[in-house]
Amino acid sequence: MGYTIQGFKASAVAAGLKKGGALDLALLYSEKEATAAGVFTTNLVKAAPVLLSREHIRDGKARAIVANAGNANACTGPQGMRDAQKTAELVSRRLGIHPEEVLVASTGVIGEPLDMNLITNAVVPLVESLQSSGLEDAAKAIMTTDSFPKTARFAGAAGGRPYEIVGMAKGAGMIMPNMATMLSFILTDISIDAHLLQNALQEGVEKTFNRTSVDGDTSTNDTVFALANGVAGNGPLSQEDRMEFARGLTRVMDDLARMIARDGEGATKFVTLELRGAASADDALQGARTVANSALVKTALYGRDPNWGRIMAALGRAGISMEESAMDIWIDDVQIVKGGLGCGKEAEEMAAKRMENDAFVIIIDMHVGIFAEKIYTCDLSHEYVSINADYRT
Amino acid sequence: MGYTIQGFKASAVAAGLKKGGALDLALLYSEKEATAAGVFTTNLVKAAPVLLSREHIRDGKARAIVANAGNANACTGPQGMRDAQKTAELVSRRLGIHPEEVLVASTGVIGEPLDMNLITNAVVPLVESLQSSGLEDAAKAIMTTDSFPKTARFAGAAGGRPYEIVGMAKGAGMIMPNMATMLSFILTDISIDAHLLQNALQEGVEKTFNRTSVDGDTSTNDTVFALANGVAGNGPLSQEDRMEFARGLTRVMDDLARMIARDGEGATKFVTLELRGAASADDALQGARTVANSALVKTALYGRDPNWGRIMAALGRAGISMEESAMDIWIDDVQIVKGGLGCGKEAEEMAAKRMENDAFVIIIDMHVGIFAEKIYTCDLSHEYVSINADYRT
Numbered sequence: 001m002g003y004t005i006q007g008f009k010a011s012a013v014a015a016g017l018k019k020g021g022a023l024d025l026a027l028l029y030s031e032k033e034a035t036a037a038g039v040f041t042t043n044l045v046k047a048a049p050v051l052l053s054r055e056h057i058r059d060g061k062a063r064a065i066v067a068n069a070g071n072a073n074a075c076t077g078p079q080g081m082r083d084a085q086k087t088a089e090l091v092s093r094r095l096g097i098h099p100e101e102v103l104v105a106s107t108g109v110i111g112e113p114l115d116m117n118l119i120t121n122a123v124v125p126l127v128e129s130l131q132s133s134g135l136e137d138a139a140k141a142i143m144t145t146d147s148f149p150k151t152a153r154f155a156g157a158a159g160g161r162p163y164e165i166v167g168m169a170k171g172a173g174m175i176m177p178n179m180a181t182m183l184s185f186i187l188t189d190i191s192i193d194a195h196l197l198q199n200a201l202q203e204g205v206e207k208t209f210n211r212t213s214v215d216g217d218t219s220t221n222d223t224v225f226a227l228a229n230g231v232a233g234n235g236p237l238s239q240e241d242r243m244e245f246a247r248g249l250t251r252v253m254d255d256l257a258r259m260i261a262r263d264g265e266g267a268t269k270f271v272t273l274e275l276r277g278a279a280s281a282d283d284a285l286q287g288a289r290t291v292a293n294s295a296l297v298k299t300a301l302y303g304r305d306p307n308w309g310r311i312m313a314a315l316g317r318a319g320i321s322m323e324e325s326a327m328d329i330w331i332d333d334v335q336i337v338k339g340g341l342g343c344g345k346e347a348e349e350m351a352a353k354r355m356e357n358d359a360f361v362i363i364i365d366m367h368v369g370i371f372a373e374k375i376y377t378c379d380l381s382h383e384y385v386s387i388n389a390d391y392r393t
Numbered sequence: 394m395g396y397t398i399q400g401f402k403a404s405a406v407a408a409g410l411k412k413g414g415a416l417d418l419a420l421l422y423s424e425k426e427a428t429a430a431g432v433f434t435t436n437l438v439k440a441a442p443v444l445l446s447r448e449h450i451r452d453g454k455a456r457a458i459v460a461n462a463g464n465a466n467a468c469t470g471p472q473g474m475r476d477a478q479k480t481a482e483l484v485s486r487r488l489g490i491h492p493e494e495v496l497v498a499s500t501g502v503i504g505e506p507l508d509m510n511l512i513t514n515a516v517v518p519l520v521e522s523l524q525s526s527g528l529e530d531a532a533k534a535i536m537t538t539d540s541f542p543k544t545a546r547f548a549g550a551a552g553g554r555p556y557e558i559v560g561m562a563k564g565a566g567m568i569m570p571n572m573a574t575m576l577s578f579i580l581t582d583i584s585i586d587a588h589l590l591q592n593a594l595q596e597g598v599e600k601t602f603n604r605t606s607v608d609g610d611t612s613t614n615d616t617v618f619a620l621a622n623g624v625a626g627n628g629p630l631s632q633e634d635r636m637e638f639a640r641g642l643t644r645v646m647d648d649l650a651r652m653i654a655r656d657g658e659g660a661t662k663f664v665t666l667e668l669r670g671a672a673s674a675d676d677a678l679q680g681a682r683t684v685a686n687s688a689l690v691k692t693a694l695y696g697r698d699p700n701w702g703r704i705m706a707a708l709g710r711a712g713i714s715m716e717e718s719a720m721d722i723w724i725d726d727v728q729i730v731k732g733g734l735g736c737g738k739e740a741e742e743m744a745a746k747r748m749e750n751d752a753f754v755i756i757i758d759m760h761v762g763i764f765a766e767k768i769y770t771c772d773l774s775h776e777y778v779s780i781n782a783d784y785r786t
Contacts, residue, residue: 042710043706043709043710044708044709044710044715044717045705045706045708045709045715045717046709072702074702074705074706075701075702075705075717075730075733075734075735076734077718077732077733077734109702110700110701110702110703110705110706111701111702111705111730111734111735112735219706220702220705220706220709295688295773295777295781296781299777299778299781299782300781300782302778302782303781303782305782307503308468308503308504309465309467309468309502309503309504309613310503312438312467312468312503312504312613313436313438313467313503313612313613315437315438316436316437316438316439316613317435317436317437322437322438324437324438324468325470337504339470340468340470341468341469341470341504342468342504342505380688380778381778381782382775382778382779384688384692384778385692385695385773385774385775385777385778386775387692388688388689388692388693388696389692389693389695389696389698389774
């Protein structure tokens with residue numbers, strides 16, 4: 001990312017888990033003990049590294065994150081747990097820290113045992129290549145079907161002392177609110193207690209990653225970690241400091257979430273879906289998600305077709321309050337539905353023009369209440385089908 | 394269909410609603426007053442013909458069904474209602490019956506006004522070409538992206554008098570339980586009262602069309618009609634007669650539902666998904682639907698990839714009771730998951746062989762209860778994307 005952050009080092013190696021010799025094992029390391037927070041998948045099927053890291057982070061402290069792509073270590077039973085533990089042990093021994101200080105994350109194919117020989121052989125070079133400029137490579141190593149590494153940064157000040165927040169993420173497929181198939185690791189040099197960090201992380205995840213949808217599938221491995229090493233040297237945080245930090249953390253995750261949607265598997269369009277005028281907060285979210293996950297809406301986005309009938313039909317089956325004759329819909333600045341009826345061919349042609357852009361906004365005003373939601377999503381393309389029909393072959 | 398049924402006539406013409414001069418307007422006519430039952434979409438956005446037909450069928454009687462493809466007459470406001478009414482009036486006048494005896498159904502693009510000149514001009518030839526052998530053409534006329542007309546037949550006897558049930562359907566896209574984007578019209582010569590017919594129809598729809606999923610989208614126009622003209626001359630139905638009729642009706646709808654899944658937009662695989670061992674009936678249905686609608690599962694089916702990790706992940710996010718270590722999964726006769734773990738490369742290779750067939754069964758045993766469900770579904774292919782990205786252009 002070009003980004004560095006004081007007190008942290010990172011590295012990545014090609015352990016051989018991905019085909020073709022790409023970077024596939026990443027290490028993030030805090031030179032001193034760091035406050036740690038984590039948010040994990042809500043899927044009942046949780047990968048071994050998720051189960052292990054949930055234990056390791058319970059005390060609010062960590063020193064390292066080791067993450068591999070190429071194999072999810074999910075649906076691998078007791079052997080998978082042993083492999084995740086062994087990964088933490090190998091890394092901790094080499095770093096001279098406790099295994100419980102190591103957080104583990106994996107992404108890739110589900111249901112295949114992790115090749116521990118590859119991990120074992122890679123740990124020495126992985127630790128030896130740790131450097132402050134290693135974050136870019138680490139962001140590359142956690143990619144699966146991602147087409148570019150995703151990093152973001154925020155700079156703030158607390159009690160007069162400047163601090164930074166630097167984050168990375170991988171996304172691309174199995175992406176759906178609650179949470180996306182995604183890993184995200186966030187590093188900051190602020191001094192903050194674990195409880196505040198956890199709260200800020202959870203709130204930020206809810207507003208960002210949990211408002212991102214590529215295909216409506218939720219992964220077994222979703223993990224967001226935040227480590228705060230306190231090197232910035234600020235004292236206890238004032239109320240205002242906390243709010244600024246929470247905003248900054250959310251900003252970093254929002255940037256990453258937008259990149260995840262933009263880089264959705266096979267995506268050709270980045271679409272921000274704004275649903276307004278819903279009867280309740282739940283209705284707003286449910287409605288926005290139903291539209292964003294509709295295969296028919298997503299293929300119309302791909303075809304640059306302002307097919308508002310599919311949006312109306314998706315909302316009509318979303319299980320929310322709706323009045324057909326109250327609906328208004330816009331593509332960017334072009335209104336295509338007014339009072340539940342189409343605005344005509346000319347409006348649709350203008351809207352289709354807007355949809356030729358890489359990114360646009362769909363605004364839906366239901367006019368039955370005051371609640372609003374925003375979802376980042378993308379289209380469903382031939383390429384999505386190709387990627388996912390051939391993923392394991 | 395080659396099928397005929399005594400006391401009914403049918404016809405179809407090319408009114409010009411579809412591009413390219415294909416049949417697009419169908420008429421089914423009962424020579425005498427028939428008992429009538431109907432089941433309609435649960436989508437809150439209901440097309441005009443749905444709203445109108447719901448009124449016309451309230452008295453349990455009907456004489457005719459007029460159905461067009463090419464335009465859904467949905468999201469068309471008061472003008473759409475007037476157009477649906479006018480369609481019923483034109484047909485009724487020509488047939489010499491009351492407008493309330495005509496049921497109307499439409500399928501096609503949402504949000505565009507119906508071209509009533511085309512309908513008006515087509516009604517005379519439509520009524521004039523009514524004939525007992527017209528059912529096949531009618532089944533063709535209601536097709537949209539369907540690749541073949543769908544018809545089915547059952548022969549039974551009540552009180553010693555033989556009767557028949559003949560059905561037709563269109564499906565292809567926007568297909569999801571509750572209900573599919575589908576029209577289905579069922580004709581029978583049994584004598585049965587409207588209440589019994591309605592109950593049998595609803596139960597059958599629940600077990601068949603509502604267990605069919607192509608893409609998880611529910612249409613604004615879904616309609617199933619059943620007309621019973623009583624020409625078979627049976628007396629009051631015994632308990633046993635009723636049960637046989639319900640079974641026969643369900644059988645006809647089951648045949649049609651299977652054809653709809655087999656002919657899903659772009660489908661290359663017809664997949665029967667059997668979920669067993671769920672903790673409750675709701676869990677069984679929710680679990681089966683979540684797997685059947687997962688874009689990642691569907692693309693794996695297209696790729697003939699027994700990627701059971703995606704099935705596990707879909708169940709894990711379905712919001713149902715699940716124990717990862719209790720899961721068993723088969724493709725046809727090949728077990729690929731036992732106790733939550735993969736059965737190895739050899740099993741997967743055998744399963745991949747089975748998936749080269751046009752049709753196969755996925756059996757999932759969750760082993761947490763005694764409830765089971767079955768869903769008919771299909772894969773998600775490049776062709777699905779092509780069809781739906783270009784549908785209106």
